[in-house]
Amino acid sequence: MTVRQLLLFSTFSLSLVAAPHTSYSDIVVENLFLQCRVTDQISVTEFFDIANPAPQYLSHTATHGLSYCDGGYDSQWAGDSATFDVTMDHRLQGFRGSVTSGGRWLVRPAVDSIVTFDGFFHYSHPTTPNEWGQASINVTLRVEGSTSFLFVDQEVDGTVSLGPPSSTLTVNGSYLLQAGTLYRVGYSFGTLNFQSPPPPTATWLGNGEVHIAINPVPEPAAAMLLVSVLPVALSRPIRRVSMNRIR
Structure with a gap:
């Protein structure tokens, strides 16, 4: 373990052990907004915008010609915990444009909690020169009403x-949430092409998932157990992801 890893480990460990256990009853999801959109000169959009939602599974499909965005959303919460699971399927064909999907939940944790993000987006675009495409995925966290992000992880690539x-x-990562604070937890997927007009049979495809979980900060006994195993995890090599960016 490097000195920097040891310092980070010590700080994180102490925050888990010393974090005050402030309670505001059960976790609250105040609003959800989930959208699929297919765009060329016009946009076809399907969305859910629900205030005070109940735990539920939702799905919809936005279709424009041979292109579509198909989304499924499983939002569940009870007590101090919540999970938000998204599955997404993109197909872009027949025009220059985009297939995009994104959403967010407004969440007020009942106790100091940890939100974790984990997601992937697999894309497959034409290999023919000039049939350029781009794919993207991101997850975000900020306090509702603020323009500053507390956490962002994203990856963009393509021909x-x-x-x-x-x-x-x-994408992946985690962040410590304070009890009683209203947070905006979000995600997005994107599929774009850049040839006008593209060949009729050319397709830009993408499918992926995002999983978001909110769970209470471990109690001191559990935190001490975590402290005992973290050095082993931190001693492993850090994964590095290369990203091709548009310049």
């Missing part, structure tokens, strides 16, 4: 930035 025509993008 338009000289990346491979087929690959898998990933």
Whole structure:
């Protein structure tokens, strides 16, 4: 373990053990907004915008010609915990444009909690020169009403930035949430092409998932157990992800 890893580990461990256990009854989801959109000169959009939602599974499909955005959403919460699971399927064909999907939940944790993000987006674009495409995925966290992000993880790639025509993008991470604070937890997927007009049979495809979980900060006994195993995890090599960006 490096000195920097040891310092980070010590700080994180102490925050888990010393974090006050402030309670505001059960976790509250105040609003959800989930959208699929297919766009060329016009936009076809399907969305859910629900205030005070109940735990539920939702799905919809936005279709424009041969292109579509198909989304499924499983939002569940009870007590101090919540999970938000998204599955997404994109197909872009027949015009220059985009297929985009994104959403957010407004969440007020009942106790100091940890939100974790994990997601991927697999894309497959044409290999023919000039049939450029771009794929993207991101997850975000901020306090509702603020323009500053507390956490962002994203990956963008594709042939338009000289990346491979087929690959898998990933996002992950975690952040400590304060009890009683209203947070905006969000995600997005994107599929774009840049040839006008594209060949009729050319397709830009993408499918992926995002999983978001909110769970209470471990009690001191559980935190001490975590402290005992973290050095082993931190001693492993850090994964580095290269990203091709548009310049």
